[in-house]
Amino acid sequence: MADKFETPVLGDVEERPMPALACGAMAQSRSYVAAPAHQEALGFPKELVPDWQEKAIAKMGDLLSRYRSLRVYMDICVKCGACTDKCHYFLGTGDPKNMPVARQDLFRSVYRRYFTLAGKIAPKLVGAKEFTKELLDEWFNYFHQCSQCRRCSVFCPYGIDTAEISMAAREIMDSIGYGQKYCNEIIGKVHKIGNNLGLPAPALEDTLAGLEEDMEADSGVAVKMPLDVHGAEVLLITPSADFFAEPHVLGLMGYAKVFHASGVSWTLSTKASEAGNFGMFIGNYEQMRKIAMRIREAAIELGVKRIVFGECGHAWRVAYSFLNTLVGPWDFLDPRYPVPQHIVEFTTDLIRRKGIKLDKSGNDGMVLTFHDSCNIARASRMGDFPGGQFVLPREIIKATVPKFVDMNRDTILEKTFCCGGGGGLLTDELMEVRVKGAKPRLEALKQVVEQEGVTHMATICAICKAQFTKVLPYYGYDREMIVSVHQLVSNTIILGDND
């Protein structure tokens, strides 16, 4: 797998100039199209249907009538340019089609042609375009170079949400048999096996048993990884990457130790062995609902009182923002706790009440910074006050390491840069766009490494962890710089003596 592109040179985060335009630079960067089997498993047409143009326009009409926001976004853009230099993919690639406004215009030009009077009468005057196969292919390329991170919408004076437009575009493409392999293959595995990885129950059991062994060998305490335990207090829903990849799995061991030390009984579920919900990435409500329904069913079957989510960015958006309307009501859960709750909330609460004790020497020599994950930063909240999603994870990190430093203010909190792999782009054939899209984040990281001696960057999203682990070496950094927040807790928590 030789990479046929050059890794960009990291610049100064304080300057971050507008990149020189490189027209068509990413025109060849293309996701794999879903195979007929991947499409069929989700009830989508197996391949591009012959009358795709007519069907796509009808679908667009359907979406415009269902989501008023979409129509407003189509009509309200005044081409002010505020968004142009805010997308990490544009900043990393210089391809003007990766400017948020240009991405929206791929959709908008078709909208104008078929849904506005001016576009029907004088298309050329208003930038309206026929929906040709060539334009459809541009849709496929560039709507899969959007990680739906919503940074551009923070700077848009009208709040146009490019993520929502890219979700609508993907839904239209799925409906005509032109889906993306990465997302659709994974959703199929969730339906068939229960998680994105395709990890069957016996393998999950074996993996968890191995982790119990490791934790006992390391700490001398028998910390459990309970699976399908009826009557447990908490059901933990976590991304399946937590069972498989590094550093994800170190975070999972952190959650287990926190539950152990808190004395709260908990369980994982084979049925709901995935927090992620790629139904959101493809903009498909039915898929999103079907994936979320497993969580409800598992909670009822196991008779739990609380649901806690592990470290997964977009899962928390779905959980925090949509779970209630998607698969609620949750009246059978204990109303004294947030429904659902984030593991970061759970742990912060224990730290504040001194329900767990931490010994910072477990993380000696580490200087941490924190990467805010887009879906947590801009599409949800934690705790009971605005901005809690920024404060709580930092509170945990500060309690577990000797030194914490934030990155440049324009690259964190609500202005955080995407890792470069979110929204269904974490796939090998998009490596160039992933490496280049990580550039703005890594420029900010480079500054704190050089000026503050930062050794590690923590994050609370499985995609961010996998993406950084992969792309950091391209820029000369060690992949093990990326850590889970609960990995830091795992290294410091005192087990066995919490009275």
Next chain:
Amino acid sequence: MAYTVNGKTVEADEEGYLVNINEWNEDLAALIAKDEKVDMTPEHWEVVNFLREYYAEYQIAPAVRVLTKAIAKKMGPEKGSNKYLYELFPYGPAKQACKIAGLPKPTGCV
């Protein structure tokens, strides 16, 4: 795409993962490794063979941690690390070693 090994054509997906894992054999593994610019040593074969054994039992490749533990047991504790596996398979032990072992690519946020 497809591989041709010993006069036989074996079908693979766009990225070179076998469509039918039963068509795997050691000659084919050597060919895939060559495409990946991996020189197969006895250590590489240990990893590949372990992956295949695990897959036969669980229908999935082992977690990275399960793999490092197994390698430590077989080849000594100094080799039971993620770093060592990356030395053997620079594109990542999970994906590259799976491809050579004829197993499907691990999917998801990994």
